Amino acid sequence: MSSARPGPVADVAVDAQAVAVFLRQHPDFFLRYADLLSDLELPHSRTGDTISLIERQVDVLRQKNASQQAQLEQLVFHAKENELRQQRLMHFFISLSALTEAKVLCENMPKQLAETFDLAHVDIKFIAERVSKVEGMEMLFSGSEGYAWLAERLADGHSVCDNRMPSGPRDLLLGATTASIRSLAVVPVTNRSDTLVAMIVLGATQADRYQPGVDTVFLDLVGAMVSATCWRLGIV
Secondary structure (H helix, E strand, C coil): CCCCCCCCHHHCCCCHHHHHHHHHHCCCHHHHCHHHHHHCCEECCCCCCEECHHHHHHHHHHHHHHHHHHHHHHHHHHHHHHHHHHHHHHHHHHHHHCCCCHHHHHHHHHHHHHHHCCCCEEEEEEEHHHCCCCCCCEEECCCCCCHHHHHHHCCCCCCEEECCCCHHHHHHHHCCCCCCCCEEEEEEEECCCCCEEEEEEEEECCCCCCCCCCCCHHHHHHHHHHHHHHHHCCCC
């Protein structure tokens, strides 16, 4: 009397997850039941051909190694990017510390930020009711359409990144310069009482450059340094 082979997988009353858990808990199982290895049929992950268990293990390990290598390369890339950004910020901060005229800040700071961080648009807009007017200043008024939306987003003192900004605040910040800008960062500039007195506007042509959730640590540092420079120069 011949023993019947198990039916299709769908007919086997065994929970696959339980089998997986069991094998993880008993990694020596196939050492004790080596004869089962000859009955296993494992498809190749790419070709679909039947291969041995060892070949399948090697294939899985190669895939894991490739994935880990890609993750490592990504980490190294971001580390180098952050180091370069820190160096650029250092040069920018040094140049701010050397400024002696408010007019030069208004004229040169946006240009320097645009060149340093490869941005399509940089501007600083002062709130007219809260600053001493200086030649070359870009002004906005707290009663303008879109201002309340921006003020609320900046109320916690941190920069805002957005690639889907409503038309009101977007037009207030950019004016006619809207076609090529696909994401924006708005950096608060405050007085000594932490009252909002200006907004630094950074515009990028990449939609993912300044999207919600982006880390704003470096942007906040820029805002803090520009704020301190405005205090020193008597703008606020």
